[in-house]
Amino acid sequence: MGLRTVEEYRAGLRDGRRVFVEGRRVEDVTADPMLAITVGHSAEVFALAARPELRDLFVFHDPDLGEPASAYFRIPRTAAELRARGDLIEENTRQQRSTFNITKAVGTDALLALLVVAAEVDRELGPRYLDRVRRYRDACTRRDVTMALAQTDVKGDRGLRPSQQVDPDLYVRVVRRTADGIVVRGAKAHTTAGPVVDELIVIPTRALGEEDREYAVAFATPLNAPGLTMICRPIVTEAASTFDHPVSRRNIEIESLTVFEDVFVPWERVFLCGEWQFAGRLATTFATFHRYTAVSYKPPLGELFCGAAALAAEYHGLERAGTIRGKIARLAMYPALIRAARLTAASECRFAEGIAVPNGVYSNAGKFYFASQFHDAVALLQDVAGGLVITGPTEADLRHPEAGPLLEKYLAGAKGVSGRQRLALMHLIRDLTASDFGGYNLVVTLHGEGSMDAQLLGAYREADLEGHKALVRRAIEP
């Protein structure tokens, strides 16, 4: 099939999927006033791949298929190819007003993890999954699909294991096996982009014991499978002004609670079913790839913050003030250190099943750093920008024949900066840091790709503690 167009992608979403938002059933996600915005955001990945100057980054010749394909599907075999994957994610984000477009990144993170872990399962337990995963990956590449990934179970009592919960459906599980496939029940939380993609990959959220074997399940499903329901969070509507909401009105993801009420999955789409010993390995291998994706998509937002602070300083006539320069310098360090973690995670990768796997310490450290420092970065930007970030009137006021000239005159900045220019910048900063979307950014930075505790566990697991302890032993030798 080859590379798809924006229109082909949009047409594929009109498939009768069951989606709810703000209490209404959405018949066509491409026509809904809220969901259409996130469809437009997701569609950009196809538009960007069609731009000649971006083609080398977004498109590659797939040797397995013998045809051009989205570079997201490239299996990184070397550190350089892993780095190129990070470059792709970073540039895609930069092109979309520094907002991550998850629709090809997260699914391919999952495919890479499945390729690694399916090979391990097959080697240890006999052939069962690797061929299926390869065939599924090739089909996704050929169809040029978009994908979401559902890992986070709703989890009920976090202190109990899946099989100990009062309701056995609080983690997704297999309820029936048939000659043709399996039937799954349960719900996954916070599925980004589920309502606007072609395929959903589901994997376990944690390590499991033998008593939890029915929860050790990984599979892929189309979003219109009978029994699958997505209930979304709300976002801005198409009626919102792009002046007042410059980013979130055009570039925004959507999340859903994704419910599986006895969804049938044919065997060729089942990638783990009962092999509880591998649930944790799949969960953490995916997390490593996905945190590498995280440290790839975050720098452009840091750059936007830094640029907005530098421009605000100019508009205020304060670009020479030492105090302001110090804050801008700290904002410049934020994306630089995240990118440093990303580049090192690629150059210090390990190889599993011939696939370059990002270094676990650097990808966890980078994600932990950007999550733990993000609120400080927001504070620095808001500090430099001033109170107009939250007190600025709207585009409608600017357009009003009486109010508009007053805003132009009294909100003017240094060196001829107009009231409109200054307001536009303040609305950008509000949108990113002090609006509904700004609040979303605060929370997604903490919890997206796993909570900070998950990164600490990952870094602990991957760190060379024995090597470090040996260093101490040598240091204290008499």
Ligand SMILES: Cc1cc2nc3c(=O)[nH]c(=O)nc-3n(C[C@H](O)[C@H](O)[C@H](O)COP(=O)(O)OP(=O)(O)OC[C@H]3O[C@@H](n4cnc5c(N)ncnc54)[C@H](O)[C@@H]3O)c2cc1C
């Ligand atoms: C905007 C957004 C988008 C997301 N997109 C996706 C997605 O596309 N797909 C997907 O699968 N997930 C997605 N996530 C989920 C994300 O990975 C989780 O939010 C994260 O793992 C935390 O899980 P939780 O939200 O259930 O919080 P909780 O599990 O309720 O965690 C709350 C706190 O409790 C701690 N905690 C939890 N359990 C324990 C325990 N047993 N012992 C000690 N401490 C514990 C956590 O570390 C955290 O500090 C997304 C999240 C957000 C916010």
